Amino acid sequence: MADIKESGIVGTVPFVKLGGCGNYSVQKTFDCGQCFRFSEVRSKHNYAVGGVAYGKYVIFAQDTPDDITIYGATDKDFESIWKNYLALNVDYDDIDRAIENALAPPYDCVMRAAVEASRGIRILRQEPFETLCSFIISQNNNIPRIKKIVAAMCEKYGSPISVDSSKIEYAFPTAEALVNAGEEGIFALKTGFRAKYILDCAEKIASGNLNLNEISTESSYEKSKLSLMSVKGVGEKVASCALLFGFGKTEAFPIDVWIRRIIDTRFGGSLDHTLFGKNAGIAQQYMFYYERYIQSHL
């Protein structure tokens, strides 16, 4: 399992260098459509992404599949936030094996190919409110534009985080801040017909009508999904994505146009995702990545 090999400070920025990360791919993990707040940054490392989560600006840098360096984090931050966020406390070797063997021939072969293409992807444990709002924004939208809208929302209504003397980042807004923004304020961010959905979501959270902490600890997956679907504009798919990426519910199996497509073209039109059990959401993410990978490499 991942642990700290070295920690210190460069300039004013604390960092931790990790080893034992397994076959982690920072690039695939942050480029597979689950997270809209990180983007590639230049560094001395092989690959690095920077962004805000849990109110902190951090950079995740990587040179080999086994190491990750986190800038903007102390040892304590790693233990209390980033280990869980990056899913470094989860054994993906076992999960990958289970996914490869979950289906009967010939469909096991499709899953083997999907696992192989997706090697190194981890399901992040993102913040519940941010994740729910982000996937409301995602509906009938594409990934680059979702990122733009979320960034605009943070800049306009999130609290500033000073990175260094010349750079300011922004946290994701609180529910209260979005309620104060109102439907016009949210619409002005180019959210279109989703503005009223985001407002309804923020209102239900701010009023206590919907409690995301309770949903996190709710043991019944169906109940937690129905709770999220009480928000206007949150249907099966958005609720599943939020539960998978923001609430740790790995049995969720969101079906979007890409998953629909791969089921139609490579699984004979139907797929019983409960065969994957608690790994359904991870299998789904591999399928999503694989199908998009194939499309972009034709």
Added chain:
DNA sequence: GCCCAGGGCTATC
């Protein structure tokens, strides 16, 4: 101009 994007709501049958 068209079609599409990590969809869901509403009306109608």
Added chain:
DNA sequence: GATAGCCATGGG
């Protein structure tokens, strides 16, 4: 329960 329009916006 299924299906048909509709919803804002920008990129290809």
